[in-house]
Amino acid sequence: MIRLNLGAEPAELETERATRLPLAITAFNSHGPGAKQLTNLLDQGYQVARPTLRDRQHGKCAFCEKQEDAFKRPVEHFRPKKGAQDKQGGSWITVKTHYWWLTWTWENLYFACDRCNMSGNKGSRFPIQASTNRIAAPSQPSPNPVAPVHYDCTPEQALLVDPRRDNPFDHLQWTPVNRNEPWRLWQWTIEGRDAKGDMTIEVLALTERVDEVNLHIKGIMLLWEQIDSHITAGRLANAMAAWDSMITNFVDNPRQPYRNAAWWALLYLCPPAERIRHGLRDPTLPEVR
Ligand SMILES: [Zn+2]
Known part of the structure; x- marks a missing residue:
């Protein structure tokens, strides 16, 4: 969301x-x-x-x-x-x-x-x-x-994330099921970050989309594999260009499905400290403006 x-x-x-x-x-x-x-x-x-x-x-x-x-x-x-x-x-x-x-x-x-x-x-x-x-x-x-x-719905403490009023990133996140595994083996799942996120996942049965989202993130992981090999070989300009184009396609493109999951996948695959080291930019939080 x-x-x-x-x-x-x-x-x-x-x-x-x-x-x-x-x-x-x-x-x-x-x-x-x-x-x-x-x-x-x-x-x-x-x-x-x-x-x-x-x-x-x-x-x-x-x-x-x-x-x-x-x-x-x-x-x-x-x-x-x-x-x-x-x-x-x-x-x-x-x-x-x-x-x-x-x-x-x-x-x-x-x-x-x-x-x-x-x-x-x-x-x-x-x-x-x-x-x-x-x-x-x-x-x-x-x-x-x-x-x-x-x-006036603002005083009501709803336990469902409202995409117009709330920032879904405050309540929902996609994470690797087992972060101790090598990242190439990661499977992804959705988790609540608070009670509102947990209830939203339950009510909308968002875990039923896990297989589809994993297929989608697989495309990101394949691109990350190429970027990672550019970094290892010292081809930083190639890495930066490929990273940019991945953000444009998976996070910024309004027609893409699962942009929330894509943003989280990039966070785990290349955390901010690592991005700074390699000169890779942070993606902005996706939203429909
Ligand atoms: Zn739906």
Whole structure:
């Protein structure tokens, strides 16, 4: 996962929200959260954001960074629209009151792969830190429009990394499974750097991408082998040029999958102290700007 700066919402989404949110508020006021009269409305309209999301995310899943085609891939609601599942005492409990009013909110929408979005992986799961509160749900009856306080998600201590708000590198890392082995034998895995990272890996089942990411990193390791042999032979200019081109292709290129994993792989293959010795530059943290 990398940071995603996705810009302003497309006008089509604003148009859909202007029509559909008032209908949802009316249904909520008459029937309450979880009622069919409300949930039926929540499946409509937000799909207009899919082409914009897909373009700005360069065709990649917001969570696992797999390159996906546009057809039948869902628009994912980061905060689920038909009841949020919270992990309490090892079980997933549904909180029916959240987050129907964010169904057409741009900042809550991502292009995601079927696997990350499916029920049993992320689905409606949206855990928060134990002993903290969710943002307040509108009370019944709600004024129309819904008060701004219900859209301010900053106080909520979510246990899922949000690619728009968080720096995924603070929470998730790819590491060699066994660093004591020679680097040519390294297999790679994803690890949480804190509780939020651990929960994100669990909810999105990110370890299911490990085989694919290992294949991808294999390409980096083959290039590193060439760079390493340039260094050993004293051909530092060749090493620097090959290192530069590897960064450009695997870390900086917005269309590449698994840019987070590529950045970590370079960190372990050639740590900063070694880079300084050989005149190799540090890659910047990949993100979508
Ligand atoms: Zn995915």
